[in-house]
Amino acid sequence: MPDGVDGARARESSAASSARAATSIPFSHLTYAPRTSAKATNADDCLSCRVLGTSACAVGAAMVTWEVYREPRRVLSHKIAMGAFAAAFVALGVYRAVM
Numbered sequence: 232m233p234d235g236v237d238g239a240r241a242r243e244s245s246a247a248s249s250a251r252a253a254t255s256i257p258f259s260h261l262t263y264a265p266r267t268s269a270k271a272t273n274a275d276d277c278l279s280c281r282v283l284g285t286s287a288c289a290v291g292a293a294m295v296t297w298e299v300y301r302e303p304r305r306v307l308s309h310k311i312a313m314g315a316f317a318a319a320f321v322a323l324g325v326y327r328a329v330m
Contacts, residue, residue: 292317
């Protein structure tokens, strides 16, 4: 090969190695920019997000309740446990809608 091609390859190789040496910290090109405030405000939470979250909790409560009443011959402790899960979904949905 002519010297011009080898010289260009050598310059490219030395430039690449110096660039790698400058960034010795792994993943230094990835940056993390934290929020300015640690607590999210209600303005950050849009209405459609609240409606979707609340409806998802309502659907979860309805599904659990349906499973409890679909089979009437369940053990009482099973019904109570599933009722507690349904109540937790309802409480989570109310919390999501209000807070």
